[in-house]
Amino acid sequence: MAEGNTLVAICQYGGEFVTNSDGSMFYYGGEAHAVDVNRETLLDDLKSEITSVFGIDLSGMSMKYFLPNNRRTLISISSDKDLQRMVEFNLNVRNTEVYIVNKVDNRATRSTVADSGTSVIAVSDTGCGVRRKRVTNGGRMTRSRTRLDEASNLLASTNAAMNTVVEKEHIEDEKVDLRPIVANMGPPAVVAAANAVNVKDWRLTVGDQLDETATGNIQAEPSTPLFASLTTLDDVRPVNSNPVFGTTITGVGQEFDNVKDFRAQLCRYGLEKGFIYRFIKNETSRVTARCIGENCPWRIYASESSRKQKFIIKKMNHLHTCGGGNGKDGNRRASRQWLTGFIKEKLHESLQCKPKEIVKELYDIFGVNVSYSQVWRGREVAQREYINTIKETHNQLPWFCGRILETNPGSAVFHITSPDYKFQRFFVAFNASLHGFEHGCRPLLFLDRISLRSNTQYKLLSAVAVDGDDAVFPVAFALVEDESYNSWLWFLEHLRYALPTTTGSITFVSNRQKGLEEAIPQVFVDCHHCYCLHHLMEEFKEELKKGMWPQQVKDAMANDFTRAAQACTIDEFNSCIQNIRNISTDVADWVIASKPENWSDALFKGSRYDHFATNIMDSLNSWIPLKHESTIVQIVNSILCKLLEVMQLRKEVSSTWCSILTPATEQKLEKEIANARKLDVLCSSESVFEVRGNMVHVVNTGSWECTCRRWQVSGLPCMHAIAALNKIGRSVYDYCSKYFRADVYQMMYSVCVQPIPDIETVDTIDFAGEGNLFPMPVRRPPGRPRRKRINPNKPVTMQRLCSKCKEAGHNKATCEALL
Template identity: 65%
Template sequence: MVGGNMVIICQYGGEFVTNSDGNLNYNNGEAHAIDISCDVSFDELKSEITSICNIDLNGMSLKYFLPNNRRTLITISSDKDLRRMVNFNANSGPTEVFIMNKVDIRAPRSTVADSGTSVIAAAEAAHGVRRKRLTAGGRSSRGKVAESANPIAANNVAIVNVNNGMSIKVDNRPVTVGVIMENIMEPRPSIAHHMDERTNGGILAEPNIFGSLPMLDTVRPINAKTLSDTIITGVGQEFDNVRDFRAQLCKYAIGKGFAYKFIKNETSRVTARCVEENCPWRIHASESSRKQKFVIKKMNYTHTCGGGNGRGGHSRASRPWLISIIKEKLHEAPQCKPKDIVREVYEDFGVTVTYSQVWRGREVAQKELYNTLTEVYRQLPWFRERILETNPRSVATLMPSHDSKLCRFFLSFYASLYGFEQGCRPLLFLGRVPLKANTDCKLLVAAGIDGDDAIFPVAFSVVEDETYSSWVWFLTELRFALSTSRIITFVSDRKKGLEQAVPQVFEDNYHSYCLHHLIEDFKEELKNGPWSQQVKDALVDDFIRAAQACTPEEFNGCLQNIRNASTDLADWVITTKPENWSDALFKGSRYDHFSSNILDSLNNWIPVKHESSIVQMLDSIRGKLMEVMHSRREASGTWASTLTPSMEQKLHTELAKTHRLDVLCSSDTIYEVRGDTIYVVNTGSCECTCRRWQISGLPCIHALAALNRVGRSFYDYCSKYFTTEMYHLAYSASIQPIPDVERIYLNNNGDYYPPSNRRPPGRPRRKRINPNKTTTVIRLCSRCKMAGHNKATCEALL
């Protein structure tokens, strides 16, 4: 600010892009510098902007950022607002003022059409009512729209499509039905991107029997940009699998209006960039370390090619994409008409489709939805009844929703419940089993650990999504199924609402956080620091030792090492609630299990071909669980040791380390064990001051040295859950087969993924053959005049 004046930079015509840190950057557009007086009025400011920038501010709003805050835009609508802007930015140099369109959220979404023509009519005009014949070059011209054939692009007019008798305002001007507002926005040049999937390093897409779905190169609906912003949000966003990521990336590109090609397109990593050579837009996603999520690792949001502003990007609008959109529309409104879908597809994505394309896609979508509803209301109730008949005292709960969009199914066999309560430790791992092909539902699981440290599945649940609500429902059903009164320790990644759901449903139990996920979060925090890779590895080791520390002194020592490197990093460790993941502070019993990685063994239990059906998926789990329980029961019959094989091996490994320890007897139960440090062992209460005995359930080396000193049996001081007897109890019950379940498999083979009904090659017959028509003409032999043969085969003597 110089001499009572201030400089403002007026920007318009661009768009805001959110960075990974949440700050907003304004890209593209035009900018003008204006020198104004500090006591200028709001009307005078608008007049100055209008004269210099040559734009009409009616229907526009002025916004600015506060100093050091580029996340929230502040609106200027009066003289008071202008005074505040001057005061806030008095000492911050030139002030940026952004000129933006006002959006009335109460108004219906607008569509673009020519004079007196709806979007459907425009789409029919763009594609042609009939399919054009092959061109001279032998290729069909279907799917390409010339600019002259697009009446909407030629006239550059906008019409508001509302119900009869209604009127709304556009740019603060009243608009009634059928009235065309010309020159509301300036025409934009057409940008078309045509790509060949076979040459860009990507996989060959499914043949598009609909043809291309061209987008009108006119005004882009505002809600299309808003919708695409919610599809791809940025670095750290998680997807179920690579197929889900590719599908969402396709929707994002279509909504944003740009085309991309793959640099790497594999099942474990995907890298894509804009098709324009000099455009910096790029995205990279890969599997997480646990291979249960597909995560965006890097993303450059900037487009310099004109993409991302609502033009182009429709080359991937294929048949599968349209069917997925139609299914979402039918989920929301089952009676939605094709003409409404045509309008909404354009409004949401800026893609113009014809009525016939939507009609054909709607038939396929309705068939898939019908198969889903058939399973929910016919097959799943039948499957539930058969489970309860063949496996009494099992728990099977089906909860279809009131709007028929989804269902929840909880399943826990009596053999699993009995085995967990009688022979397994009170320890449950919560998580989701990733599905490779099915992205419409999620499979939640609760599993325990048997005496030989092998996974012991307890309950499964199919839900519509992994959210706080679905976890509360699953845990509520699990609490009803478990009749035990034991205090249970739960281990989970604490995400997707688990951190709040577990203590809400199981109030008096313990919840431990998965150490593996915490380490990944800790490594993300390390990326913000200036440390070398060697220092980062040392800090990760300190974090792991802090989790495995048995005493508060050991935990504090590890935390101090982290604090010496960074106070902020140590403060972050404290905010993660160490009382839920460090052995030194955790009050429950985890038996040396720090993470939920054990659930990864369930990933291969379900064949991909059975994921499309909930019944087949759950029956695959039943069959696998029945086989596993039988094989483990048969194998344990030959065990002669007191403990299970894995625990027996652990005990002997620790016993070999006791020869260098000295033991002093204080009483019949109190012993002093000397090594590098002095520890006190109490065999009466099964405690040692190192706390390893209490945490693991097996005697530590100090306890083993004391027991060996007095000649007592080690097995009497091991947890009962590690004995062979308890292992036999865990697998004493059996899961019974369901004899007639194959009927579901036969009925579902051709229903869930119907083959495409393609027309046979060649020209269609002019006169169709009627197989039911009887032949009335009797053909006679021309030689003997008899029926049943001809002249060549005639044997009559003449």
């Protein structure tokens, strides 16, 4: 090993980061050991040596380091390339410091606090006390509590009877033992159909861990686990499934569906941390809040993104000097939505919780003063939502899954529910979408969350492709309890199972948030992951704010960054980076450390066909009407109806096309043909040509390649290739990718989604023919209740007569006699 290529890595563990006033950080405390590293060192070898030195498990840890002369931004080491890049950056100084910290959720904007994995300032834990013991309920039971008791008992008995009946029916029909499937298979659990027909709805119950309903018509081996990454049923549980006690505000870059969602999460965060805040600005497009403590620097600012589709935290100061709230005025920020969510959590623990107990617990834990009537009304709403959720899980979703498979055979539908009904997940990929992706779409998928405007209970994940006319083409959807690493992993594994086996290597485009950067290579091993350019640009602009450059200089560097992403050759990429380096070395180092092999065409190994961002999915936000966001059935049915409308319209329009390529592709090709007329072509051989313009490029028509790499990247001949093809008299259309042809486009939409005819009757469906599982809520009649009961058998002792006509049976006001 050459001595000049050796770097001394000072590995530190057990300390914490402290931020200076200028934004730089230093690390103090803990234990340090020196390790020799060079360009040939592998990441696994470094991890094993660190494990042996410190005696720790690195499975839940990450390694980070600072770039030379930059103590503000921590760089993660997650691959061999990252390790080699760290060695190259620090060879001049011959040593560097490597920090072993806990893993945290990566945000869109790299916050120094989030990246460090440690807390810079200790925040008060006023609202995180231990809950007191629940007092045994006594006294009279109200009508609503009696109704909940009946529902709970009926739920337990129905579950036992249903599992027995379904297991018996399934074993008789399919001749498959369910126990080996439960023991050996992780989700999605699908029983193999011997003759490739639709598998009947069935339910698995594994102790108290998980209830799963899976329906589909895809064949699989029942004795082999589909995905080794989820080996236990506990792996499908979310990290923070509790919406009340989980961490709601994490820092700069966090995204929310809308301003209402942000206000709700901010309310939970203030109650959780035990402090009171007030709004400085509270508008639909921007919100600014600060702590009411005297001279307390805690402050948060959030606003709409540039695309106006999501609400993003732009600035946040985590520091509290007031010691948190004292709980005196905590009810000022205790919203009705938060109170209902808290009571729903109490109902999950016990259906017999009393309002007076909830009032006392709210004050003991959060310091929130609410009245008895507020809790009573909140409990009525929470009970109704809880019963509706259980009713939907048992009555509607199994029926809905079966109807999807009956009307759209070949679709993939999976449903999973926790035993306490705190969360449930629903995956659907219609047969028409899978057929279209296999026969007409480029192997390119965009992953993102679609914002639901009113429903905050579920998060809608989606995988979307583009057709030959560059229009959005939905492939799969999933409704999950939260957007996290576990939920994305669950969605990707079901997506991999639903996609046709003929699908080759796929390129994924995402914003790499919420664990997507780790989940994609874990499920799709041989595929490529491209970072969304819009989110990268937002991070880049945040990095530019650290400098004191004028706006024109910042705009120039942003343009160079965009050109570096769109550059097709290494020389173009290096030229753009050098322009940035001429202005700021730190910014150029940040660009190099942001893994350009995942976002620049010059270094990216996959094919993204000139699609750099996930903004193509923004059009899907208007697919679901606001009034249809209350239940999973309504959301999925809205998507189905909109997909049916779009597919039929595109099928009718494409039948009138007379061109060889799609209209959007024809326009792109015409521009290249116009530019090709200005070029000179020299023949080197039958298939190799030298094309001269501003620069000299070599075109190989046999392998469909050009040294400018535009042909390889876009799938369409570049102007150099068109000039060479015109020179030898060949048709340009014969050298275009098949995905842009009109006949492939028409075959793609040859199969359409079929509607569910009786979806309006979903509310009246009785599971297993046993009637409604839960009694309908009984509303108290208006007015004050009677103090004395009416005895219908008591004889009438006095007969009242009309004072107008002296007849019995009515009074003067209702008398119709003519006098």
